[in-house]
Amino acid sequence: MARTASAILEQRGSRRLVLLCDFDGTLVEFQSDPAAVWLPESRRTLLEGFLDHPAATVGIVTGRRLIDVRERTGLPDAAYFAGLHGLEIEGGGEQFVHPQVAETRALVRGVSITLAARIAAHPGAFLEDKEMSVAVHYREAPASAHAEIMTAFEQVTRPAIETGRLRVMRGSFVLELLPNIPWNKGDAVRWIVKRVQRDGVPVFPVYIGDDVTDEDAFREVEDRGVGIAASDRVTGGDFRVDGPAGVEELLRELFKTLEPEG
DSSP, X not given: OHHHHHHHHHHHTTSEEEEEEOSBTTTBXXXXXXXXXXXXXXXXXXXXXXXXXXXXXXXXXXXXXXXXXXXXXXXOTTSEEEEGGGTEEEETTEEEXXXXXXXXXXXXXXXXXXXXXXXXXXXXXXXXXXXXXXXXXXXXXXXXXXXXXHHHHHHHHHHXXXXXXXXXXXETTEEEEEEXXXXXXXXXXXXXXXXXXXXXXXXXXXXXXXXXXXXXXXXXXXXXXXXXXXXXXXXXXXXXXXXXHHHHHHXXXXXXXXXXXX
């Protein structure tokens, strides 16, 4: 891991490190209940160390609501936070909510009510209502029920999808219905990087993610930074580590070898 950290920082040179991480499956282990997930103290301390460093910026880019991940990380306002796959972002004294999100809130709510009734018939599966999107989690459902759960999701959501107003994003044992807006984690990474470098500061973005929803972010950094895959579920990334424990180990090594700018 020390060699990986050294290789990353060698590529960085004297540029400012912009460390961007997914949350679930990357910084924290998956849990059957998303509400039971909190950033471990050891990892929070590491990220706070980067935040205090004069040569680094930290951001969290997640499918969770922004307000939720803020609470679950416990990180200070110096960090950037991007929620709902980048549809809402805060940091650097700015706030962003994609202007088209409000247009589909009522439609998402209506689908959510119908979907909840269908999913309730499957033990181990549950619906997560994020207000501006809705997700069905089925990690704890019997494998024999997965196909039926996916079929139920497709049947309920198809009319809204066919209008072109909503779209489906597939993750690890999760199906999410989102506003059909051409905006993703890659756009969120670009938004954050642009603000970090607006004073002419050269930057080196590093993105760490574990799921197919992170592929857009990997593509965004590939020409000017480094992508790190935290699982075998993703095909992108220049380096690979083994889950949240591997991410923690890499962050520890990165911090040990990080030198101030100039």
